[in-house]
Amino acid sequence: KAGVTQTPRYLIKTRGQQVTLSCSPISGHRSVSWYQQTPGQGLQFLFEYFSETQRNKGNFPGRFSGRQFSNSRSEMNVSTLELGDSALYLCASSRGLAGAQETQYFGPGTRLLVL
Amino acid sequence: SQKIEQNSEALNIQEGKTATLTCNYTNYSPAYLQWYRQDPGRGPVFLLLIRENEKEKRKERLKVTFDTTLKQSLFHITASQPADSATYLCALGQGAGRRALTFGSGTRLQVQP
Numbered sequence: 001k002a003g004v005t006q007t008p009r010y011l012i013k014t015r016g017q018q019v020t021l022s023c024s025p026i027s028g029h030r031s032v033s034w035y036q037q038t039p040g041q042g043l044q045f046l047f048e049y050f051s052e053t054q055r056n057k058g059n060f061p062g063r064f065s066g067r068q069f070s071n072s073r074s075e076m077n078v079s080t081l082e083l084g085d086s087a088l089y090l091c092a093s094s095r096g097l098a099g100a101q102e103t104q105y106f107g108p109g110t111r112l113l114v115l
Numbered sequence: 116s117q118k119i120e121q122n123s124e125a126l127n128i129q130e131g132k133t134a135t136l137t138c139n140y141t142n143y144s145p146a147y148l149q150w151y152r153q154d155p156g157r158g159p160v161f162l163l164l165i166r167e168n169e170k171e172k173r174k175e176r177l178k179v180t181f182d183t184t185l186k187q188s189l190f191h192i193t194a195s196q197p198a199d200s201a202t203y204l205c206a207l208g209q210g211a212g213r214r215a216l217t218f219g220s221g222t223r224l225q226v227q228p
Contacts, residue, residue, distance in 0.1 A: 033216075035218075041220075042204075042220035043220075044218075045216070090159075092158070092159075098208075098216060101146070101147050101208060103149075103164065104161060104216065106160070107158050108157055109156075109157070109158050
């Protein structure tokens with residue numbers, strides 16, 4: 001069974017631009033969660049999608065948004081990029097809602113650098 | 116405010132010894148706790164889950180304890196090997212319908228040959 005895939009793996013953008021990251025979950029998994037990981041803040045929860053609906057949301061500004069498609073693939077978008085958005089963005093998939101004691105399977109991440 | 120604390124300093128131990136990592140939390144009532152391993156440049160990999168009504172869980176050389184009175188989980192790796200060198204993250208879950216996992220900042224383990 002193929003694991004969670006994320007594209008692109010690396011990205012360089014400049015301040016003010018926007019970016020879209022993609023995540024393909026493990027086949028059969030309906031939940032996709034997104035996390036931001038930085039050396040200073042660690043792994044922080046962005047949002048979770050399940051059956052095309054956002055089910056949970058972390059404490060991030062509205063510049064961070066996401067969506068999920070009918071095939072469970074998910075995208076997240078960051079608009080008006082700031083230097084502080086430089087981070088490793090990880091997505092994780094699970095069969096059911098992540099909060100329901102489901103094991104989450106993480107992708108390799110997309111490393112975003114904002115200049 | 117809610118806080119999850121893991122030793123920020125790296126833990127260095129000799130091969131063959133038992134590594135013990137700590138996860139402390141405040142202002143949480145977790146329904147369960149998970150431990151993940153993360154290697155540089157990779158996403159975390161799930162290791163173990165322990166529920167609030169369980170005291171201890173084992174899997175091969177790994178053992179996790181969960182003390183809801185002390186608000187602490189201990190993660191043990193027995194007979195450690197250099198291949199166990201990685202960052203270990205604890206994550207708290209508050210149950211269905213709640214926000215997804217909240218992660219600690221992780222502890223880096225270095226096992227010396």
